[in-house]
Amino acid sequence: xxxxxxxxxxxxxxxxxxxxxxxxxxxxxxxxxxxxxxxxxxxxxxxxxxxxxxxxxxxxxxxxxxxxxxxxxxxxxxxxxxxxxxxxxxxxxxxxxxxxxxxxxxxxxxxxxxxxxxxxxxxxxxxxxxxxxxxxxxxxxxxxxxxxxxxxxxxxxxxxxxxxxxxxxxxxxxxxxxxxxxxxxxxxxxxxxxxxxxxxxxxxxxxxxxxxxxxxxxxxxxxxxxxxxxxxxxxxxxxxxxxxxxxxxxxxxxxxxxxxx
Numbered sequence: 198x199x200x201x202x203x204x205x206x207x208x209x210x211x212x213x214x215x216x217x218x219x220x221x222x223x224x225x226x227x228x229x230x231x232x233x234x235x236x237x238x239x240x241x242x243x244x245x246x247x248x249x250x251x252x253x254x255x256x257x258x259x260x261x262x263x264x265x266x267x268x269x270x271x272x273x274x275x276x277x278x279x280x281x282x283x284x285x286x287x288x289x290x291x292x293x294x295x296x297x298x299x300x301x302x303x304x305x306x307x308x309x310x311x312x313x314x315x316x317x318x319x320x321x322x323x324x325x326x327x328x329x330x331x332x333x334x335x336x337x338x339x340x341x342x343x344x345x346x347x348x349x350x351x352x353x354x355x356x357x358x359x360x361x362x363x364x365x366x367x368x369x370x371x372x373x374x375x376x377x378x379x380x381x382x383x384x385x386x387x388x389x390x391x392x393x394x395x396x397x398x399x400x401x402x403x404x405x406x407x408x409x410x411x412x413x414x415x416x417x418x419x420x421x422x423x424x425x426x427x428x429x430x431x432x433x434x435x436x437x438x439x440x441x442x443x444x445x446x447x448x449x450x451x452x453x454x455x456x457x458x
Contacts, residue, residue: 198210198211198274198277198278200270202248203267203270203310203406204248204249204264204266204267204312204313204321205246205249206244206246206248206250207244208244208258208271209245210240210241210278211275212278213236214239218434220232221236231349233260234260234261234345237271237272240275241257241258244256244257244258248267260345261345261346262345262346264321264343265343265344265345265348265407266406266408268345269407270310270408273305276305276433283304284302284304285300285302286427286428287299287301288300288301288425292416295418297417297419299418303412303427308408308427310408311405311407311408326341326372327340327404331374331397332393333393334393336375337374338397339371339374341370342404342406351369363394363398368387370401411424412427413425
């Protein structure tokens with residue numbers, strides 16, 4: 198399957214193999230946080246247009262340096278190439294007094310894609326510094342777009358300080374504030390007016406490229422509609438029918454195997 202990512206990166210992906218599914222299920226491999234990088238590297242079979250990225254001497258991408266929106270887009274295309282575009286997942290109705298569990302289906306190819314603006318593309322290629330202005334503080338600030346290795350690092354920092362999630366995200370993503378020395382930037386961001394913090398979060402969401410994964414679902418029991426984020430659970434790369442078939446094969450093999458007793 199040929200893929201065009203939101204940044205302009207183009208290439209070909211292939212479907213998952215059993216070996217790659219084994220890696221996804223291996224808890225030891227999952228602990229190092231590199232399973233998705235390895236999966237992308239294995240299933241990204243060729244690069245046609247590198248977009249804002251520099252290929253290695255071997256002509257391959259380093260997916261740790263690829264924007265998270267491109268990574269997600271490529272991952273969803275790999276899933277579609279492996280199992281098709283339809284993705285079914287479970288939802289629990291949030292309406293008080295209902296709580297119905299039901300299944301919802303979405304076409305992965307129908308999810309809107311946010312492209313990277315030309316100005317942001319140029320800024321990323323020139324050092325990954327996106328400029329904005331803080332409305333309450335009245336100064337400029339520059340922040341980074343997240344790549345794969347940033348996503349892992351930021352997740353680790355948040356795990357270490359779960360009570361300071363907002364300040365952790367701001368301190369990690371904001372790389373410069375006009376008139377504020379680098380050594381004082383973290384302290385400045387901790388005392389940032391709420392209006393400026395809201396502005397930065399909105400800018401992050403506005404400027405980050407990728408696949409729009411917020412979708413509207415309707416309860417099959419009470420008809421209540423709500424917006425949910427597409428769940429990235431085992432079913433994404435292991436559809437229920439495929440998981441059921443593997444479990445059935447496993448039971449057949451166990452039944453046929455000689456008894457160890």
